[in-house]
Amino acid sequence: MTPRLDMIGLVVSDMAASLAFYRRLGLDIPAEADGEPHVEAVLPGGIRIGFDTEDVVRSFDPSWSRPSGDSRRDLAFLCDSPGEVDASYAELTEAGHTGHLKPWDAFWGQRYAVVLDPDGCGVSLFAAAAPAA
Numbered sequence: 317m318t319p320r321l322d323m324i325g326l327v328v329s330d331m332a333a334s335l336a337f338y339r340r341l342g343l344d345i346p347a348e349a350d351g352e353p354h355v356e357a358v359l360p361g362g363i364r365i366g367f368d369t370e371d372v373v374r375s376f377d378p379s380w381s382r383p384s385g386d387s388r389r390d391l392a393f394l395c396d397s398p399g400e401v402d403a404s405y406a407e408l409t410e411a412g413h414t415g416h417l418k419p420w421d422a423f424w425g426q427r428y429a430v431v432l433d434p435d436g437c438g439v440s441l442f443a444a445a446a447p448a449a
Contacts, residue, residue: 323356323364324391326437327373329382331355333434334367340408341393341439390430392440398427401441405429421445 328334332350419429
């Protein structure tokens with residue numbers, strides 16, 4: 317038997333703020349989950365994303381401490397078009413989330429942007445770049 321990826325886990329400092337951010341990116345998470353210490357959502361394709369509060373992680377790993385410095389994880393959300401990258405970036409930053417890289421046409425052929433989630437982790441927004449006119 318070979319292990320298979322089943323869930324991506326995120327440790328969050330404020331569950332409600334984190335879930336609100338990811339709901340804006342289309343994750344279907346019920347509002348009543350905001351007060352829970354552990355929340356899961358099934359993504360298209362069947363992989364789950366899980367959110368745990370820092371207290372939950374410390375309950376089974378007392379040595380855990382909040383990371384410092386730049387994030388080593390990045391989630392990437394595929395958008396349907398370059399315009400959706402721009403619109404999603406604008407919606408998130410207008411809602412008070414920190415923009416890290418404004419939308420731009422990347423040299424690898426994508427419209428690309430990065431917004432930080434409430435814990436400072438990068439969330440990429442991308443789509444295939446518009447064809448040259």
